[in-house]
Amino acid sequence: MPKPLRVTYSAFIMAMRHWIADPQWVIPNVIAPFVFTFVALTLFKNASESFAVNAVLGGGMMGMWGNTLYGSGFAINFERWQGTLEEVLAAPSNLMHVIAGRSIANALFGLINMVAILLIATLVFQVPLGIANPLLFSLAMVLTLLSVSALGLIFASSFVLTRSAQVMTNGLEFPIYIVSGSMVPIYFLPFWSHPISYVLGPTWGTDAIRWAGEFQNVPLTFWTNIVVMMLITLGYLVVAAFLFKKVGDKVRRDGSLMEA
Amino acid sequence: MTQPNRLRVFFSSAVFSFRAQFSWLNPPMWLTMKLILPFSQMAFFCLLGGYLVSKGFASSDIVAYMAIGNAIQAMSWNTVFAVINITSADKWDGTLQLMLASPAQRLPLFVGRSMIHIFDGLLSVLVSFIFAAFLFGVDFVRTDLLGLTVTLLLTGFTMAGFGLLVGGFSFYFRDPLVFANIFTFVQLIFCGINFPVQSLPQQVQFISYLIPLTYGVQAGREVIVGATLTDIAPLLAQMTVVGLVAIALGYFFFRRFENSARKTGRLEAI
Amino acid sequence: MSGKSGQSSKREESRTDKAIVADHLCKIFYTTKGVVRRTKKPVVAVKDISFTVDYGELFGIVGPNGAGKTTTIKMLTTMLIPTSGAATVLGYDVEKNVRKVRESIGIVLGGERGLYTRVNALQNLRYFADLYGVPTDVREKRVKKLLHFVGLWDRRNDRVETYSRGMRQRLHLARGLINDPKVIFLDEPTIGLDPEIAIETREMIKGLVKEGKTILLTTHYMYEADELCRRVAVIRKGEIVALDTPSALKKYVRDTSVVEIDAFGVTEKCVETLKKVPEVLAVTANLSEDKQVVKIQTPKGSEIISDLQEVLKECRINDIKIKEPTLEDAYLRLVEGKVK
Numbered sequence: 001m002p003k004p005l006r007v008t009y010s011a012f013i014m015a016m017r018h019w020i021a022d023p024q025w026v027i028p029n030v031i032a033p034f035v036f037t038f039v040a041l042t043l044f045k046n047a048s049e050s051f052a053v054n055a056v057l058g059g060g061m062m063g064m065w066g067n068t069l070y071g072s073g074f075a076i077n078f079e080r081w082q083g084t085l086e087e088v089l090a091a092p093s094n095l096m097h098v099i100a101g102r103s104i105a106n107a108l109f110g111l112i113n114m115v116a117i118l119l120i121a122t123l124v125f126q127v128p129l130g131i132a133n134p135l136l137f138s139l140a141m142v143l144t145l146l147s148v149s150a151l152g153l154i155f156a157s158s159f160v161l162t163r164s165a166q167v168m169t170n171g172l173e174f175p176i177y178i179v180s181g182s183m184v185p186i187y188f189l190p191f192w193s194h195p196i197s198y199v200l201g202p203t204w205g206t207d208a209i210r211w212a213g214e215f216q217n218v219p220l221t222f223w224t225n226i227v228v229m230m231l232i233t234l235g236y237l238v239v240a241a242f243l244f245k246k247v248g249d250k251v252r253r254d255g256s257l258m259e260a
Numbered sequence: 261m262t263q264p265n266r267l268r269v270f271f272s273s274a275v276f277s278f279r280a281q282f283s284w285l286n287p288p289m290w291l292t293m294k295l296i297l298p299f300s301q302m303a304f305f306c307l308l309g310g311y312l313v314s315k316g317f318a319s320s321d322i323v324a325y326m327a328i329g330n331a332i333q334a335m336s337w338n339t340v341f342a343v344i345n346i347t348s349a350d351k352w353d354g355t356l357q358l359m360l361a362s363p364a365q366r367l368p369l370f371v372g373r374s375m376i377h378i379f380d381g382l383l384s385v386l387v388s389f390i391f392a393a394f395l396f397g398v399d400f401v402r403t404d405l406l407g408l409t410v411t412l413l414l415t416g417f418t419m420a421g422f423g424l425l426v427g428g429f430s431f432y433f434r435d436p437l438v439f440a441n442i443f444t445f446v447q448l449i450f451c452g453i454n455f456p457v458q459s460l461p462q463q464v465q466f467i468s469y470l471i472p473l474t475y476g477v478q479a480g481r482e483v484i485v486g487a488t489l490t491d492i493a494p495l496l497a498q499m500t501v502v503g504l505v506a507i508a509l510g511y512f513f514f515r516r517f518e519n520s521a522r523k524t525g526r527l528e529a530i
Numbered sequence: 531m532s533g534k535s536g537q538s539s540k541r542e543e544s545r546t547d548k549a550i551v552a553d554h555l556c557k558i559f560y561t562t563k564g565v566v567r568r569t570k571k572p573v574v575a576v577k578d579i580s581f582t583v584d585y586g587e588l589f590g591i592v593g594p595n596g597a598g599k600t601t602t603i604k605m606l607t608t609m610l611i612p613t614s615g616a617a618t619v620l621g622y623d624v625e626k627n628v629r630k631v632r633e634s635i636g637i638v639l640g641g642e643r644g645l646y647t648r649v650n651a652l653q654n655l656r657y658f659a660d661l662y663g664v665p666t667d668v669r670e671k672r673v674k675k676l677l678h679f680v681g682l683w684d685r686r687n688d689r690v691e692t693y694s695r696g697m698r699q700r701l702h703l704a705r706g707l708i709n710d711p712k713v714i715f716l717d718e719p720t721i722g723l724d725p726e727i728a729i730e731t732r733e734m735i736k737g738l739v740k741e742g743k744t745i746l747l748t749t750h751y752m753y754e755a756d757e758l759c760r761r762v763a764v765i766r767k768g769e770i771v772a773l774d775t776p777s778a779l780k781k782y783v784r785d786t787s788v789v790e791i792d793a794f795g796v797t798e799k800c801v802e803t804l805k806k807v808p809e810v811l812a813v814t815a816n817l818s819e820d821k822q823v824v825k826i827q828t829p830k831g832s833e834i835i836s837d838l839q840e841v842l843k844e845c846r847i848n849d850i851k852i853k854e855p856t857l858e859d860a861y862l863r864l865v866e867g868k869v870k
Contacts, residue, residue, distance in 0.1 A: 003663070010660035014646070014653070021648040021689075027442060035445040040308065042459050047317045083643025087705070090609055091661040092632035098661070171292035174300030183304070184311045252611045255559050255604075 007093045011101025015071075018078075019105070030113050033063035037117050040183060041125055053129060056121040057213065058182040060114030061206050065148060065180065066173055067113055071106020072152025075099045076159035089248070096244040099156045103149040111145055129213075137212035140226065144205025147229050150236035151201065157243035160251055181206055201232035298388040302330040305454050306396045327396035328484060329453035331388035332477045335381035335416055336444050378416035385412055402486035411483055414496055415476030418503025422472055425506040428513030452477050472506070475499035546621035549713055549744040550583035550606060554615035557601050575601040577768035578615075583746055588739045590759035591748045594865055598768040599748040600639075603715050606746070607637050619713055633663065636711035638702050640718045647691040651682055651701050654690060655708060662709040676704040680734065696727035703734065714738065716747045720754060732758060752858035762857075764864045771864045776857050783855035783863055786811060789826045789835065790853055795845035796822040803841050809834060812859075812866045827859055 037059025044051050076099065079085040088098055121127045131137050155172075177183065179196050180203045186194060197203045208225035211218050305326045312318040392398040426443055447453065450460070451473040457465055468474045476499060479492040557576040576598040583589040591599050604610040606617050608628045616623065622630040638644075646654055655673045664672060677683040680700040690698065699719070706714060719735065720728035735758060739745060749755055755762045756776045763773040772779060801815045804826060812827040822845075828834050832852055839847065 006660055006663075010657055014649070014657050017649050017653060018646070031442050031445050035448050036304075038449055039305070039454050042455050043308065043312055044317065045459070047312070047315065051315070051317070082646055084646060086609065086639065087637070087644045087658070088661065090607060090632060090637050091658070092629050092663060093661045171296040171300070174297070174304050178300070178304050178307060184307045188311050188314065189307065249611070252609060255557075255601075255610055 004094065004097045007097040008101040008104070011098045012105050013101075015075075015102045015105035019109070030063070030067075030109075030116065033059050033066055033113060034117055034120070036062055036177075036183070037121065041121065041127065049128060052121075052125075052127045053213070054210070055183065056118060056127055056129065057206075057210060059121075060117045061144075061180065061182040061202070061209070062177050063113030063117055064107065064110035064145060065176055065182070065202065067110035068103065068107040068145070068148040068152045069155060069173060069176070071109070072099065072103040072149065072156040073159055075102035075106075075156050078102075089251075094244070095160075095248060096153065096157075096241060099244075100149070100153060103152045103156065104146075106152070107145045107149045110148070111141065114141070131213050132216045133212045133218060136218055136222065137209060140205060140208040140212050140222075143226060143229060143233075144202050144209065147201035147205055147233040147236070150233045150240065153240040154236055154243060157240060157247050160244075160247045176200070179203070199232070201229045201236065204229040204232070294384055294387055298331070298334040298384055299391050301334075302327055302388060302391055302396065305330055309454075323396055324392075324398045325481070326454045327392035327398045328481050329451075329477050331385055331392050332412070332415065332480045333447060333451065333453050333473065334384040334388045335412070335476075336419060336447055336473060337381065337384065378413070378420055381416050381419075382412055398484070400484060403484045404486065404488050407483040407487065407489040407492060408480065410489060411476060411479045411492065411496065414499060414503075415472060415480075418472035418476070418499055418506070421503045421507040421510065424510030425513070426510075428510040428517065447471065447473055450474065469498075470502065472499045472503045475502070546618075548582040548618075549585045549587070549620060550581075550589075550746060551618045552579055552581050552602070552606065552615070553617060555579045555602065555605055555612050555617055556614045557598075557605060557610060558613045574768055576605070576612075579765070579768070579770055580615075581763055581770065581773055583744060585744055586739065586742050587761070588735070588745045588747065588759050590755040590762040591746065591765055592750060592752065592755050592762055592861055593748075593765035594750065597765040597865075599765055600717055602765070603637075603639075603717050603746070603748060607635060607715050608632055609637075633709065634712055636706040636709065636714040638706035638714070638716045638719060640699070640702070640716070640721055644702055644705065645690050645698060648689060650687050650689050651677060651693075651704075652686045654701065655704060658705050658708045664709055672708065672710065676707055679707075679737075680704045681730075696723050699723060699727070699731065700734075703731070707738075711743070713744045713746070716745060718749055719747065720749070720751065728754075752856065752861050756857040764861055766865045779860045779864075780855065780857055783827065783860045786827045786829050786855055786859075786863075787831050788853045788855050788859050789828060789832075789838065790851045791824045791826070791838065791842070791847060792849040792851075793822050793824065793842060793845045793847045796824060796842065800824075800842060800845065804838065807834070807837050807841060812863045814862055825859070825862075827855065827863060 037056055040055035040059060041052060044055050076085070079088055089095060118129055122129045178189065179193055180200055181189075181197060186197045186203070189197070204225040208222050208229070211222040211225070215222075306323050309318065309322045309326045313320050313322060389398075389400070393400055423440070426439055450457070450464075450468040451471055452468065457468040457474065460468070475495050479487075479495040479499070482492055482495075555576055556578055557574075559573045559575055560570045561573055579598070579602055581589075591602065593599050601610065605612050606619060606624060608624050608631050611625055616625070618624065619631050620634050622634070624631055646657070652673065655676065656669065659669045659673060674683070677686050680703055682697060682700055682704065685693070685697065690701065693701065703716075703719070706716075716735070720731050723731065732754065735745065735747070747755075747758065759776065761773065761775050762779060763770050764779070765771070772782070796815065796817060798815075798817070801813055801817075801824065804810060804824065805813045809828050809830045810826055811829070814825045816823045826834070826838060835850060
């Protein structure tokens, strides 16, 4: 029985290999958040420093979000176009573990994206980005990354069903940017969207990241954010596992994969 | 091989499948492209604008400013599709047809083929205007309809022409669609969508004036608050010139590519 | 619809004596028509298929396109759930024991797909080795052995996109063997390959049987089935119309001869008319632009030639031969349905 971690790791390496083979495709994913950050910074020109910092962090978050969502969703379609989807499904390993590997690879690009935005903001736009607690900052980032990947897994499962899912996931990108409070704080958003915000793990992660960015001695809120986020992430994994099984069964029953 | 071509077309975070060109055939896709995307982009920036206003960093008319900008920018996807039309190997026959036609016929041919995408773009703009009016406080009462229609049509056309330039130029790269994609985002910086061109550093402002959309957005804003066709005529004229230059340049790149393809016998510049 | 509960466990126990057991397999797909008001239309891909395969046997399934070969293989390899019926591979139920089945079998679906083209052969095989849980200490040795086996060791570091079709097929085969399976399913393994490569592939398949592997192969090349398989099942429209050794199948047509006419100017209409000639059992025509060859199966022998010439009087006949029927002819008879 193939160990899940080994499968995930192998899929991760395969995703990295493909990125190395075609690196230019990362560009659109990197450009978008960068552009949004630039726009935000230009708009915040008159604002105080802390707003600029938040804008940059927000842009970075969006970079992470975008890449991961795109990547997870795309993972299945990638197999489809390579013509390997059937072979991968026929293998004894769980499809979810394979996709998780890809998800994490894309989340990693997201992380790199975020770092790039932070660097450019500091060097080119001279936004002073002092990180008060680098260790906890990094911890929060990594955990948020995993949370986003897990959410991406849920989307990925829908892709086995239909190609149209790709477009719909793309359609979700902006709404998630909004609702996760990356650029605009949640309290400013319409009240009816608040529940959605709080159900998204990364919303809590973004908050934790900000705390670690601002305070050397993080308040308790930082830790509550982390815990809530991890719980939500676990929830995502459970839902994803369930969905992958259901989708897998459906595909085997009605042969819908054959349309690929 | 069809697989690598499909790979090209599909691979992109912000665009979408080849089928999106025919999004009206597919309800979820149509819904996403025509409603959700334009709306959410507009909402994102307008919320940002509103937030800035609440903190006193911007005047209150910024939201409407952004709404109009994003609405007209919704048309930019037709540029991308124009690029797809030109560079997709599947469409090679159609494009070749364009090239082999007599010089006098070529412009109308090009316009004809872009028509569907221009009208598709117009539809997006229309839907975005509805959002702008009801959700983001844009007042269309004083709009000069004739002026607006002409502006939008001309913008669509010139942007399709710009697409030809982007397409022709990007033939020399392995994946033209990357270019088209990047370009749509770059518009957000240079075309006065969310902030005026003047907010940009002096040295780069000239770039904005090389893109037809900049003029279209500006003209659109003026026309919505009551300027007439005559008032915006200079802007439209400038836009037309830029558009035609873009078409000419695009055509030039394209001819070069066609010649090299004839010599090497390959359909791909790479 | 055979019961799947009480009876089946007993059946499973007694069926580990066979490598593959297909028991009244049936698969119906539903296609939806219309955009607004969607109606479901059933398509019967496999109506009723039952057979068994012994350990170490090379078993063939032949049939025309759309007969249900690929669907059958997919059911046996757990890629499709049967609408009704059951199947076991190495004693494991394909529906209930999916993981065990997948771990023990190799699947080579043929064609150019199934490989990651932007990476090389080594990386492809290592990846699938991981997906199949090949023990890490064994992995490198096996990858090496397989690449040697399929003759790709020298090209192991080249990206698959640089491979010819034949090479990809070979790598595909290597991938199908990555978990050292006891049972291997090959779906049209030599389709589209150059003759020399097809011959090599068949030799490789024979080599696998010598190692004691059980192989189920689908093909529509009769000579291939004749050469390789111990037994052959002929499938038509989702059902088995004959199942026997190749020599026994040839006996179906023992009483017939094959009249082969090499002509020019033969049309589809001619072919249809030929079919109606009395004592004509089957007609196949290979109608290409420059050459048309028509084969007629008949018990009559040379006496029928004048009737055939009458039908083809508008055409220019170059040559007429009378031949012994081959497995291909038997297959055509069975598939065109003039037997039974």
